[in-house]
């Protein structure tokens with residue numbers, strides 16, 4: 001079989017020839033609009049009325065609601081499905097240089113820095129697009145991660161003007177610099193062929209460990225022993241969960257525990273779909289369980305189909321061990337009423 005790998009010098013010449021290349025427009029699905037601004041502010045905890053209060057914004061020098069500058073990139077994102085851009089957007093791949101480097105064994109990537117620069121606020125009603133330029137590919141560097149190259153891309157954002165174009169009427173409103181380090185991991189073998197570009201096997205991701213303190217240790221040690229323990233006030237007998245240092249009823253610090261029978265009902269639930277975070281299985285149903293003893297706790301649901309979960313469904317605890325016994329969790333499985 002013909003060896004197709006180029007000598008390193010040759011392929012780097014090809015990479016360097018790409019520097020400065022401009023990639024076509026990626027359009028925004030929607031014009032700058034108040035609902036997206038409001039939702040973004042809500043999620044990010046931004047309370048500036050210039051972004052959300054039309055009456056207030058009308059009294060400012062802008063005259064109307066503007067979008068938070070940090071939101072710039074959000075306008076031209078593809079949405080839930082990868083590479084789903086509006087009609088008219090380029091089908092060029094601005095990351096082709098990264099693919100080329102992957103073919104030469106530089107398979108790993110780590111984001112290094114990202115700088116947003118703003119020319120001005122964008123207003124409701126503006127239609128944005130961006131173009132991408134391969135700004136630079138650095139000299140070969142060896143870091144603790146491995147040997148590779150810093151690659152810098154710059155996305156320039158424009159506001160469309162009627163009859164305008166990028167050089168003339170369309171107005172530049174900001175840019176996003178994005179730099180990655182594309183490298184061959186320190187312990188990796190060079191790729192034999194350009195096809196051998198599969199990412200190296202990642203270490204198995206473990207379940208996040210619960211925060212443990214003197215107040216909560218009994219709960220997790222109980223779980224490890226297959227017992228569902230509830231904290232009980234020694235003074236007035238009130239049960240409480242999640243565990244805490246003091247009884248909210250009588251303010252006593254004295255407590256012991258009682259073992260729950262592990263039976264209860266679903267008080268509420270959510271089914272997590274997206275984003276899929278390893279190592280969890282998806283869809284991932286999580287219940288707020290009301291135990292028959294009277295306290296509620298949050299736990300994973302097992303043995304349920306999404307459409308079959310219902311408020312009031314009777315459940316029974318079972319214990320499952322994860323990560324070679326490092327963590328035992330109480331989970332709840334539906335049972336007949």
Ligand code: ZN
Pocket residue numbers: 233234235236237238247248249250251252
């Ligand atoms: Zn008490």
